[in-house]
Amino acid sequence: MPELRQDPFTRDWVAITPGREDRPRPMTRPVATPRRSAGPDPACPFCPGREDDTPPEIWRLPAPAGRAGADWAVRVVPNRYPVLAAGDHPARHHTTGLHTWADGIGSHEVVIESPAHGWDIADGDDTAVADVLRTYRTRTLALRERGPGLVLPFRNHGAAAGTSLPHPHSQIVATPIVPLRFRHLFDVARAHYDDTGRCLYVDHTAAELADGRRIVATTEHVIALAPYASRAPYEVWLVPRRHQASFADASDEALDETAALLRRVLAALRDLLGDISYNYALISAPNGEEATAYFAWHLQIAPRLAEPAGFELGTGMAVNPVPPEHAAARLRDVLTARPAPAPPLQQARHRPAGRQP
Ligand code: UDP
Ligand code: ZN
Numbered sequence: 276m277p278e279l280r281q282d283p284f285t286r287d288w289v290a291i292t293p294g295r296e297d298r299p300r301p302m303t304r305p306v307a308t309p310r311r312s313a314g315p316d317p318a319c320p321f322c323p324g325r326e327d328d329t330p331p332e333i334w335r336l337p338a339p340a341g342r343a344g345a346d347w348a349v350r351v352v353p354n355r356y357p358v359l360a361a362g363d364h365p366a367r368h369h370t371t372g373l374h375t376w377a378d379g380i381g382s383h384e385v386v387i388e389s390p391a392h393g394w395d396i397a398d399g400d401d402t403a404v405a406d407v408l409r410t411y412r413t414r415t416l417a418l419r420e421r422g423p424g425l426v427l428p429f430r431n432h433g434a435a436a437g438t439s440l441p442h443p444h445s446q447i448v449a450t451p452i453v454p455l456r457f458r459h460l461f462d463v464a465r466a467h468y469d470d471t472g473r474c475l476y477v478d479h480t481a482a483e484l485a486d487g488r489r490i491v492a493t494t495e496h497v498i499a500l501a502p503y504a505s506r507a508p509y510e511v512w513l514v515p516r517r518h519q520a521s522f523a524d525a526s527d528e529a530l531d532e533t534a535a536l537l538r539r540v541l542a543a544l545r546d547l548l549g550d551i552s553y554n555y556a557l558i559s560a561p562n563g564e565e566a567t568a569y570f571a572w573h574l575q576i577a578p579r580l581a582e583p584a585g586f587e588l589g590t591g592m593a594v595n596p597v598p599p600e601h602a603a604a605r606l607r608d609v610l611t612a613r614p615a616p617a618p619p620l621q622q623a624r625h626r627p628a629g630r631q632p
Pocket of ligand 2 (some may be wrong): 317321442
């Protein structure tokens with residue numbers, strides 16, 4: 276059973292997960308950049324034809340009627356090597372002397388984004404990307420009922436981002452604790468709300484739009500921007516224009532526009548920098564705090580172009596050699612040369628609902 280331990284010096288949480296070492300990636304040698312083959316890979320546990328080899332499926336989005344090949348478009352399965360075991364969140368922590376720990380129970384799911392082994396968000400169509408985000412929304416709505424904590428959808432792409440499997444997938448972890456970083460984000464946002472009566476994230480989006488230098492692209496409901504204090508070179512956030520604390524409560528319109536922006540930004544990053552490694556994480560308010568007036572969800576995309584070194588370890592400060600204004604200008608140039616496709620997204624909303632066990 277995984278265990279969550281609280282660092283007595285920082286009060287931050289660490290997951291101790293001995294079972295993760297068994298996953299098919301030797302932790303002692305670097306992983307090669309995944310090979311993107313066109314057809315199914317007989318060795319791949321997420322390719323069509325091997326559905327019975329994964330633990331029992333949690334959820335699926337059926338393939339559109341009449342499409343040849345697999346009968347699913349997106350599958351969600353339990354992670355075979357979970358960071359947290361599945362179950363209702365434990366009610367209390369244990370303390371012995373200076374040590375505080377909690378049972379490592381929550382959830383760790385894999386979202387198999389497409390039956391196609393060589394598919395990628397950056398060159399998927401907007402409807403298929405929206406299917407992936409719709410899956411995050413559906414699963415977050417279900418997982419946040421398990422108790423206090425956090426639900427985090429995220430994606431690793433490329434060797435430097437920690438990918439161990441090339442088949443297109445993301446992951447959703449539900450933790451029974453709220454990590455220190457979220458406590459801090461909440462404290463800062465609450466202080467702004469106390470001072471001004473407004474949401475920091477909405478104020479920030481409006482100010483960035485007025486300034487314009489760090490804006491990458493905009494849609495009616497969502498904006499892509501390079502954050503003022505970007506920790507990573509070419510870091511991009513997707514943020515809603517209007518207040519919404521949890522992505523699980525996002526409207527279909529906001530979700531579809533987020534999908535289209537995500538695809539375009541990832542394609543622009545690839546055009547600019549090649550098939551780089553990146554992580555993204557979809558940050559929402561902790562479970563039970565979805566109605567808060569002072570927080571907004573945001574999708575944070577962090578290219579992994581450099582390894583953190585001793586300075587970062589010692590200070591916790593990031594060193595970013597690419598000014599966000601420069602990153603935004605270059606991404607804007609690429610996006611202008613690569614216009615958004617028409618017509619807009621419609622199809623996904625008319626799909627049959629996913630199956631819930
Ligand atoms: N995995 C799985 N079933 C398998 C093989 C792998 O659930 O048969 C999981 C594995 O534990 C890992 C995920 O698939 O968490 C692949 O994730 P990714 O490549 O993004 O990086 P990782 O989580 O390994 O850092
Ligand atoms: Zn595959």
